[in-house]
Amino acid sequence: MRLPPLKALPVFEAVARTLSFSAAAEELHVTQSAVSHQIRQLEDDLGESLFERGGRRVALTEQGERYLEAIAPALAQIERASEQLRGVTDSRIRLAVPSSFAVSWLIPRLPHLQRQHPELDLDLEMLADMPLMSERLADCFITFRYRQRGYSSERLYVERLFAVCSRQYWNRVRDELDEAGLRKRGSGVTIRPEWLTRFTLLSAASVFERPGEDWRRWFAAGEAKLPADAHVQHFSHMLLAHEAARHHQGIALSNDYMLDTASDPDLIKLPTHELQTGDEFHFACKTARRNEPGIRHLSQWLVKQAEASGWKV
Structure with missing residues (x-):
């Protein structure tokens, strides 16, 4: 039986999972040079390049992807078997x-x-x-x-996005739309997308990995266009935009797991259309x-x- 350098296998799995030599080194509590040495040793033994290296960027080669798929379950099985012998329960x-x-x-x-x-x-x-x-x-x-x-x-x-704001901010939205004659006071008419451009829109870049893209797609789903001069405040993550909405800073796009209107007294869902994210x-x-x-x-x-x-x- 001819096995590869066994110490290198967990190192390879960590680099392949994190796609980072430095992150793998931190996780394994070794130096980055030690990680690089183990990967070179494994590649020399196999006679194949497992990673494509470009500056700080690391990507698996086709051979690396196949090798990871083959050895990761075996490593996990060894880990579980060892834990069982140590008395660690499988619960x-x-x-x-x-x-x-x-x-x-x-x-x-x-x-x-x-x-x-x-x-x-x-x-x-x-x-x-x-x-x-x-x-x-x-x-x-x-x-x-x-x-x-x-x-x-x-x-x-299945994710869908809809507009939300605080109850206090909703009172402002409702009053301004009433005063502008866009809806009858006290009516439950659906709000048209272009009406919301009067207010601050809270955008989360994490939704579509591009600032403002969530609102651009939401407007497009309502057969409207987000104006270039719209007041959009940007956040990196939906959690941040959600909290900004909770503190009366504007209107955010939320989804069903972020907002439970039955138990959340602070935020409300606006009567507008929804966007299916896919x-x-x-x-x-x-x-x-x-x-x-x-x-x-x-x-x-x-x-x-x-x-x-x-x-x-």
């Missing part, structure tokens, strides 16, 4: 989830999960972006990048592990919670 589940989803929707519901499944020990890994899924990162994921070989998923939510949030895990009791119970609980939230799936 511990690591769930990677987007930060806004976790803060606004999942965490408030965790006491219910603990009451229903006290045997589960759930560890949350907050994600700022959507990395390549790997068991070295988590056992399962809530993600909209769920199409990955070797993984199965269960749809939780994103679907799924619960995903390795296909080979989907029938493990803990993962199966977590998946079923999440689906039921999504249904109870009234989400359109």
Whole structure:
């Protein structure tokens, strides 16, 4: 049996998952030069280039992608087998989830999960972006990048964006529209997109990875155009825009997991059209592990919670 340098395999997996030699070095508590040495040693042994290096940018080659797909499950299996021998129970589940989803929707519901499944020990890994899924990162994921070989998923939510603001700001919007003769005072008429250009629009670049793109697409969905002189205040993340709206600073675009009008007394949903983003949030895990009791119970609980939230799936 001729094996590659075994010490290099976890190093390769960490670099492939983070796409960063420095991030892998920090995670493994070694120097960046040690990481580079291990990768060179592995590439020399295999006779293949596993990464494309361009300045600070790192990307997997085709051979690297195939190798990662083959060895990541084996490394995870070795880790689980070792934990079992150490006496670590298999009720511990690591769930990677987007930060806004976790803060606004999942965490408030965790006491219910603990009451229903006290045997589960759930560890949350907050994600700022959507990395390549790997068991070295988590056992399962809530993600909209769920199409990955070797993984199965269960749809939780089809994302839609709608306009929200604080009740105090809504009073201002309503009064100004009434005074301008755009709606009859006290009526529940649908607000036309162009009417909102009178007010501050709070934009989150994280939605479409481009400043102001969320509002541009929302206006287009309403057969209107965002004027170049519209007052748009920019934020990096929807969580920030959401909080700015809560503090009466303007109108933000929200979605169903960020806003629960039944339990949130501060924010209201405006009577306007909605924008389908095209994103679907799924619960995903390795296909080979989907029938493990803990993962199966977590998946079923999440689906039921999504249904109870009234989400359109």
